[in-house]
Amino acid sequence: MPSWQDFQPFIVSGLALGGVYALSGVGLIVLYRATGVLNLAFGALGAMGALITWSLIKAGVPDWLSWLACVVFAGAVTLGYGIIFGPALAKRDPLVKAVATIGLTLILYGLADLLWTTSGGQARSITFPTDNSGFMVGQVQVNWTQVIALAAGVVITVATGAFLRYTKLGTAMRAMANDRDITATLGVPVRKVEAAAWLGCGVLAGLAGLLLADLVALDATTLTFLVISSLAAVLIARLRSITITFIAAIVIGLLHDLLTPITALTNYRDMTPFVLAAVALLVLSRHQVMSQSREEA
Amino acid sequence: MQATPVQQDASRRYKSPRPDRKQLTRAGVIAVLLLFVLFGLPQLLSLYYIDTMTQVAVYSMVALGLGVLVGRVGLVSLGQVAVLAIGAWVAARLLFATTQPYPLVLLEAGLITMVLGVIIGLPALRLRGLYLALITLMLAGAITVVLATVNFPNGGHGFLGYNGSLVNIPPIRRPSIAASDPAYFRYSVVVAILMFALVLAHIKTRPGRAWAAIRQSEPAALAAGINTWLYKLWAFALASFITGVAGGVLAGAVHYLYSIGFPTQDSITLLAVVLMGGAYSMWGAVVAALLYQFLPALLNNWGVSADWLTILFGVGVLQVLTTAPAGLADQVPRDLARLGRFLRSRIRKAAPAPGGDAA
Numbered sequence: 001m002p003s004w005q006d007f008q009p010f011i012v013s014g015l016a017l018g019g020v021y022a023l024s025g026v027g028l029i030v031l032y033r034a035t036g037v038l039n040l041a042f043g044a045l046g047a048m049g050a051l052i053t054w055s056l057i058k059a060g061v062p063d064w065l066s067w068l069a070c071v072v073f074a075g076a077v078t079l080g081y082g083i084i085f086g087p088a089l090a091k092r093d094p095l096v097k098a099v100a101t102i103g104l105t106l107i108l109y110g111l112a113d114l115l116w117t118t119s120g121g122q123a124r125s126i127t128f129p130t131d132n133s134g135f136m137v138g139q140v141q142v143n144w145t146q147v148i149a150l151a152a153g154v155v156i157t158v159a160t161g162a163f164l165r166y167t168k169l170g171t172a173m174r175a176m177a178n179d180r181d182i183t184a185t186l187g188v189p190v191r192k193v194e195a196a197a198w199l200g201c202g203v204l205a206g207l208a209g210l211l212l213a214d215l216v217a218l219d220a221t222t223l224t225f226l227v228i229s230s231l232a233a234v235l236i237a238r239l240r241s242i243t244i245t246f247i248a249a250i251v252i253g254l255l256h257d258l259l260t261p262i263t264a265l266t267n268y269r270d271m272t273p274f275v276l277a278a279v280a281l282l283v284l285s286r287h288q289v290m291s292q293s294r295e296e297a
Numbered sequence: 298m299q300a301t302p303v304q305q306d307a308s309r310r311y312k313s314p315r316p317d318r319k320q321l322t323r324a325g326v327i328a329v330l331l332l333f334v335l336f337g338l339p340q341l342l343s344l345y346y347i348d349t350m351t352q353v354a355v356y357s358m359v360a361l362g363l364g365v366l367v368g369r370v371g372l373v374s375l376g377q378v379a380v381l382a383i384g385a386w387v388a389a390r391l392l393f394a395t396t397q398p399y400p401l402v403l404l405e406a407g408l409i410t411m412v413l414g415v416i417i418g419l420p421a422l423r424l425r426g427l428y429l430a431l432i433t434l435m436l437a438g439a440i441t442v443v444l445a446t447v448n449f450p451n452g453g454h455g456f457l458g459y460n461g462s463l464v465n466i467p468p469i470r471r472p473s474i475a476a477s478d479p480a481y482f483r484y485s486v487v488v489a490i491l492m493f494a495l496v497l498a499h500i501k502t503r504p505g506r507a508w509a510a511i512r513q514s515e516p517a518a519l520a521a522g523i524n525t526w527l528y529k530l531w532a533f534a535l536a537s538f539i540t541g542v543a544g545g546v547l548a549g550a551v552h553y554l555y556s557i558g559f560p561t562q563d564s565i566t567l568l569a570v571v572l573m574g575g576a577y578s579m580w581g582a583v584v585a586a587l588l589y590q591f592l593p594a595l596l597n598n599w600g601v602s603a604d605w606l607t608i609l610f611g612v613g614v615l616q617v618l619t620t621a622p623a624g625l626a627d628q629v630p631r632d633l634a635r636l637g638r639f640l641r642s643r644i645r646k647a648a649p650a651p652g653g654d655a656a
Contacts, residue, residue, distance in 0.1 A: 100619075225562045
């Protein structure tokens with residue numbers, strides 16, 4: 001059994017990873033609650049955005065502009081998808097809406113792999129100036145990027161919570177989460193509110209993509225399908241609460257990284273999000289009522 | 298009890314065993330097609346394409362299993378490639394450990410996969426819709442991680458049968474009657490035909506009707522006295538069995554199995570192609586397998602990047618979901634018929650019959 005010393009660095013990296021998962025989870029939940037769409041393309045959007053950033057930096061564009069490009073790209077594509085396919089699929093089952101975003105995922109993933117070939121290509125990476133500066137907590141080196149990742153998770157969760165609670169747009173989104181038709185009847189501009197949710201989700205996808213490209217790896221496949229791990233936190237929150245999403249994301253990130261120094265389990269640490277999500281889903285669905293309503297489970 | 302007109306009609310139809318001409322033609326076309334695939338195709342194709350077509354046969358079974366779940370019962374699974382990996386693992390382990398005849402190993406691989414699928418599916422089936430799809434994705438992710446660690450059997454000892462060394466790995470054996478590639482292709486087609494027949498037998502009888510009721514509305518099916526839990530589990534078991542058998546065929550086809558060949562995201566792509574091919578018809582499974590295995594091989598041969606195909610699948614999913622829910626297997630014949638009608642009407646207009654008005 002490794003000593004406490006061995007675990008310390010992984011607490012820091014785990015918290016950073018958890019922060020990004022929380023950020024992703026909040027983006028997924030806001031969109032799901034407002035539009036009923038679980039955006040499985042979340043990872044692909046961030047991946048392609050991050051690859052664009054990489055190319056821009058390589059071409060000599062100032063760093064901050066390149067980072068902005070990632071967020072703008074992800075936001076614009078998500079908004080475009082939402083405007084084109086959102087209304088067309090609005091009346092369909094949540095499952096159909098989620099599967100449709102798999103279509104977007106495959107298009108983006110194919111494009112990213114085509115334009116930024118992986119086979120035989122050089123390893124790409126995005127580095128922030130904050131990577132190399134940091135401080136010590138006890139004997140553990142903490143860099144500012146990790147702090148930013150965790151802080152982004154906290155700030156986005158709190159800000160989104162406040163936004164949904166106190167602003168007019170946020171109230172409209174919560175109303176849509178309850179019932180789209182009644183909300184429309186009450187005079188809420190449903191399409192506009194949905195568009196805002198799509199844009200918000202896209203911007204968060206871009207942010208998450210940038211951070212994960214630095215913290216994990218800049219690779220189209222890895223980033224695209226990392227959304228499956230982010231989904232776990234959202235599932236534990238049953239696609240509802242952003243607070244539970246945040247807590248679940250931090251737990252998943254921490255547990256995943258804390259298993260690393262344990263030799264017997266280190267190979268299985270990637271199972272963490274899946275196992276936690278599966279167990280949570282099964283436990284939470286103990287008392288299920290079958291109904292004809294659209295909102296299932 | 299008095300029979301309603303509908304019942305009378307149904308019983309009359311049941312009593313007349315003579316199939317109509319349309320059915321006979323269809324059966325004839327299928328028979329000719331199968332004979333061609335079994336005996337003509339291996340003569341025409343190069344070894345590269347014969348191997349590809351074996352993969353098509355394997356994946357048509359996987360797509361068939363997913364088609365039963367998605368198209369017949371309305372359960373979406375995002376974990377079928379992980380089930381395929383389990384089937385392949387079990388078959389490979391049995392083939393290394395025993396000298397049983399190949400069909401027996403296939404049957405056992407199917408049954409063991411079925412048991413595992415049921416154990417996994419039993420709790421998952423309490424969930425519905427999106428949640429069921431996502432939990433299958435989570436479980437597939439977990440299975441993939443386990444497989445990456447324990448590896449596929451390669452003739453080693455112990456329960457896992459993994460021999461750490463990377464040299465002198467014995468190939469997974471094939472049946473003695475189908476050692477060559479063309480013979481193995483025929484063998485896999487025959488297995489696929491059996492699986493399609495198994496599904497057809499289910500669809501035409503009681504389970505098929507129960508599944509159709511569940512697909513329409515689960516509460517209504519429950520109210521009608523259908524044991525929805527049993528029939529949903531049955532569908533899960535059937536799909537797992539077929540996918541397990543497909544895994545067994547895959548093991549012999551490729552000789553060497555690696556966990557990297559079964560990534561979680563393939564289950565997502567598989568769902569995309571099954572939706573594109575058409576989840577509601579059995580032809581859809583064949584179309585899906587051709588899209589999934591034959592097209593990449595073709596593009597690879599032409600030197601075109603497979604990424605174009607991924608993009609095409611993405612567009613296809615969006616197109617199918619927004620405009621053609623029954624997939625290509627339904628859409629193409631329908632559109633061709635429409636085109637035919639259109640062309641005929643144009644021809645008639647161009648050469649108006651004497652006395653008829655061309656307006």
